[in-house]
Amino acid sequence: MNIQRKELLVTSFGLFSLFFGAGNLLLPPLLGYNAGEDWLWVTIGFMITAVVIPIIGILAHARLQGTLFDFGKKVSPTFSLIYCILIYCIAVAIPSPRTAAATHEIAIFPAFGTSPLLTSAIYFTLVLVFVLNRSKILNFIGKFLTPLIVVMLLLVIGIGLFSSQLYAEAPNYETPIVTGLLEGYQTFDAIGAVVVGAVIIVSLNFKNMAVEAYESKRSLIRKSGFIAGMGLFVIYAGLISVGAYYGSEIDVNSELSNDMQRANLLRGISIASLGEFGNTLLSILISLACFTTAIGIVAGTADYFKGLLNNSQTVYVITAIMACVLGVVVGQLDFNSIIMVAIPVLLFIYPITIILILLNILPEKLATPVIFRAVVIVTFIFSIPDVIGFLSPTENLITLTSYIPFASHSLGWVLPALVVFIITALVQPKLKRF
Known part of the structure; x- marks a missing residue:
């Protein structure tokens, strides 16, 4: 395999995995479950905010090849500084801890019954280890973790669709496209695009990637963005459709909280398609998908503040430690509580982020x-x-x-x-x- 093709695959897989975290895995199945016969319309709305906008964000990064600050500097340097700090604070306070909460609720607690504090403490200790070795992040994720995640997802989706009766219940949404669009906010993928896109830029600057020229980087980032986008599209559409078609076969227990409904549905789909082995597979899948996203968020945040303060490696380390400590604290909350806190924040910051992404392209x-x-x-x-x-x-x-x-x-x-x-x-x- 020549070096360009190898780098393209590694970068594409790494980008996909940095995007694909807790919300990306848990949200689509329940969305399809409630959409029923309208699952295709929900999928269209979901793709706009969870795939199209984020990939445009990656294309904007390919063009700018700078930091998140470059996204808003045309408004004013002061605005861009405030926006960047706000984005990174949101990233380490909500989506990053949410990955630990999802890992605990679906993968760790059912198997070991341990406390969320222990889970989040071990989880973010491992995240910190990877972030402090940031030059190896993209290669490790792209070469090893993401292919494993993709294979597991395709197994669940493929076998699930093949073994289901392909019968969907009546829809529960009045405006399925709008519902899907707003649910796409909860993936944090547009914010993820401007955060982890910077991680990709920095990772490509390391000599081991052998990509130095502006045009070479731009081409590599654009192509990997499209490949990662197609991967997200296939996985999201598959998870939504499986959720819709298993609606009549799996009882999610409507009296439970939304996060437990999501967990029950995803666990039920995995077991129905792959047997009891599916439950083990799901635990590994959740852990890997969430872990890679947390790495991307913490590394991106540490990169930004390092650049903001004279390119200081000490600032990078301190920021990474602070982000992981915050992750341990917030990660003890349940998944649905974190989502409820996130909604008003997203309604405020997501529109501005979408506008900045679109204008920069x-x-x-x-x-x-x-x-x-x-x-x-x-x-x-x-x-x-x-x-x-x-x-x-x-x-x-x-x-x-x-x-x-x-x-x-x-x-x-x-x-x-x-x-x-x-x-x-x-x-x-x-x-x-x-």
């Missing part, structure tokens, strides 16, 4: 600083009602949002951002003449 003439500022400000303003509406909805707020298109679906920012983008893009060239 556009040609320069359509992504000027003026356009960046106008669109981001409008997106920020129209995201506020979504957050307030989730936390404490009032009659006045409901009346106000009734005049905003799609606001009832927590997407009130979409049309205003699009309108402002078009108007600013049309008006700006004319203003330059005066």
Whole structure:
């Protein structure tokens, strides 16, 4: 195998695995289970925020080849600094600990009955070991862990679909595409794209990857992004469809919390398709998928603060340790509690992240600083009602949002951002003449 093909496969597998974590494995099956006959429509919505936007984010990284700071610097350096700090704090406070919670609830507790504190302590100790050896992260994940994860997933999905009756129940969602789209927020993949994309950039800068030229890196990142995106698409669609078709065969117990429903469904699918061995396989799969994602998040956060503070290796180590300690503390919460905390945060930060990703992939003439500022400000303003509406909805707020298109679906920012983008893009060239 020539070096370019080898690097492409390693980078593609590594990127896939850094994306694929707790939410990516647990969310799709229950989404399909509740979607029933509408599972395809839910899948389309889910793919927009869980696959398309994140891969565009990777393409933006391929173009910028910098850090997360470069995503927002056209708005202003101050905005970008605040945005970066906020993103990395969110990443280490929610999705990273969530991987430990998922590992404990599905893989560790059913087998050993140990406390979540012990699980998260051992888990993040191992994460820290890998992060402090960051030059080997991409190679190790890409060569060993991800192929194993992919094979396990394809076994569960393939055998599951082949052995099921392919009968889906009546749907439970009124707007399946919107439900899928918003559920895609919970994967954190758009945020993951801007965080772990930087990890890929840094990893490629190490000599052992033998990729130095800008164009070579850009080509490698773009191709690996597309391959990882196709992998995510196949896995997500497979998990959603398996959840839909096993809806009549597996009792998830609606009286349980959502996280336990997700765990029961995924465990039931694994056992139904692979027998009791499926339960063991699921435990290993959950552990590996979550572990690689936690590594990517902590390494990306440590990389950013290292670059922010004079490229200090000491800062890298301290940041990694702090992120892992926070992971131990928050990781003791159950999976669903972490999701509930995440929702208002995502309703605020996800729209801005999506806008920054989309603007950074556009040609320069359509992504000027003026356009960046106008669109981001409008997106920020129209995201506020979504957050307030989730936390404490009032009659006045409901009346106000009734005049905003799609606001009832927590997407009130979409049309205003699009309108402002078009108007600013049309008006700006004319203003330059005066």
